[in-house]
Amino acid sequence: SFVPxxxxxxxxxxxSFEFFPAKAEDMEAQLWASISDLVDWKPEFVSVTYxxxxxxxxxxxxxxxxxxxxxxxxxxxxxxxxGATREEVHQVxxxxxxxxxxxxxxxxxxxxxxxxxAYQPHPxxxxxxxxxxxxxxGIADFExxxxxxxxxxxxxxxxxxxxxxxxxxxxxxxxxxxxxxxxDNDVYERYLERVRAAGISVPVVPxxxxxxxxxxxxxxxxxxxxxxxxxxDERFAGTEDHPAERAKIATSIAAEQIADLCRRGVNEFxxxxxxxxxxxxxxxxxLGLERAxxxxxxxxxx
Ligand code: FAD
Numbered sequence: 001s002f003v004p005x006x007x008x009x010x011x012x013x014x015x016s017f018e019f020f021p022a023k024a025e026d027m028e029a030q031l032w033a034s035i036s037d038l039v040d041w042k043p044e045f046v047s048v049t050y051x052x053x054x055x056x057x058x059x060x061x062x063x064x065x066x067x068x069x070x071x072x073x074x075x076x077x078x079x080x081x082x083g084a085t086r087e088e089v090h091q092v093x094x095x096x097x098x099x100x101x102x103x104x105x106x107x108x109x110x111x112x113x114x115x116x117x118a119y120q121p122h123p124x125x126x127x128x129x130x131x132x133x134x135x136x137x138g139i140a141d142f143e144x145x146x147x148x149x150x151x152x153x154x155x156x157x158x159x160x161x162x163x164x165x166x167x168x169x170x171x172x173x174x175x176x177x178x179x180x181x182x183x184d185n186d187v188y189e190r191y192l193e194r195v196r197a198a199g200i201s202v203p204v205v206p207x208x209x210x211x212x213x214x215x216x217x218x219x220x221x222x223x224x225x226x227x228x229x230x231x232x233d234e235r236f237a238g239t240e241d242h243p244a245e246r247a248k249i250a251t252s253i254a255a256e257q258i259a260d261l262c263r264r265g266v267n268e269f270x271x272x273x274x275x276x277x278x279x280x281x282x283x284x285x286x287l288g289l290e291r292a293x294x295x296x297x298x299x300x301x302x
Contacts, residue, residue: 002256002286003263010288012208014268015041016205017180019275021059022048030275037277041072041284044248046107046269047145047178050078055281057092065099073124076145077101079131080109085124089132093139101144105178106133106169115223119155130168137173148177148204150191159191163198167222176202178270181209181226183253185260203266207263210254210279211236250279255286 005013017038022028026161035046046067050060060077067075070193077096081089088195096104108129112119119128126135129146137143147153149162156162166177182188188206195204214228214236221228235253239246258269274278 002252003259005259006260006262007289009262009267010290011269013262013287014044014269015284015289016043016270017041017273017280018048018049018178018207018270019063019064019273023059024276027275032066034273034275034277035067035071035073038273038280039073040280042292043070043073045074045103047076047078047103049268049289050105050107051080051082051109055162057095058247061095061099064096064101064146068100074103075101075201076105076143077138078105078107079132080107081122081126082109082119083112083125085122086126086135087124089126089135090139093136097140103145104136105134105145105147105266107147108132108172115154116153119250128165130165130172133169133174134172144174145176145178146174148179148191148195149225150179150182150188151227153180154223159194163200165193166195167198167200167289170200171204177204179204179207180224181207181221183229183232183257184227185257185264188261191262196292205270206266207270208254208258208283209272210274210283211250212274212279214277247279247282251282251286254283256277258283258287269287 009189019031019035047237048060048063048067051057055116064075064077067073079089079092106129108119111119133144133146136144146166148166149156153158156165179188189301192204192205209217211232216229232253235249236246242243261269271280
């Protein structure tokens, strides 16, 4: 159940938003409408994913460039090293730098053959995200975020192998980890305890996935190692033909998760927007956060 945040808790919350480059023109319009709606929440930064599904750097670069040129948002570019030589990675870094990027989310990426195939580093490339993070730090004083997996990465032997990798990434210069999405805050809390016990002190920011579509989420979750607990089915039961009701439930679930994490001492959240603003805004409203634009509008109207 949802216990409203105190004023002090609300004042302390820091958020960031993740977007992906739009693939088609109508999706492009949706992305930019979402960005202009979400800008008022004053995120610490926004990030744009890179290269999933075999795409190239171009869509990420153009999205990032427009964010930097046309909005006040601090923008991070995701970057993967899969399938690329070191020279190719460095060239991409130079291009991002030229448009003003100084924050990278450094990732390995999924096997070119698709999720589930054995990962083969490029013989002339970086083997994993730890090597990539180190290379980025060698190029410039970039801000660097990396991934973390509270339920372990599907390829990892166990959580402790995963935490070893996180440690290598942080030792190589990562400033923060952003987690894969999860729905069980106990799992995150236990993971965080182990991360801290391993001597990793950077923020491990929970990735929050507001549920736009439960069926789609389940397909996606199984590929990335996140579990979708059965209580989610129960919460959404009977809402198949009631989109407004589904949106309310999804809003409650994400707001409850964030509020509960706040009580456990977390104050930073990375929200997977799926390029849509409505649900994310509803969650932040439910939490009682203030939208800067709205406060200003209210002031102007008064
Ligand atoms: P790494 O951190 O390098 O490794 C992942 C895990 O694999 C490690 O934790 C480790 O346990 C295991 N592992 C790897 N190598 C070894 C080894 N040599 N020995 C033992 N264990 C090993 N994908 C995209 O394509 N584009 C994106 O923009 C993107 N953004 C993401 C953002 C976030 C916040 C997250 C959580 C994931 C994102 N991904 C993205 C997905 C990511 O690319 C995949 O999960 C990929 O399979 C792993 O990349 P990584 O950087 O997490 O890998």
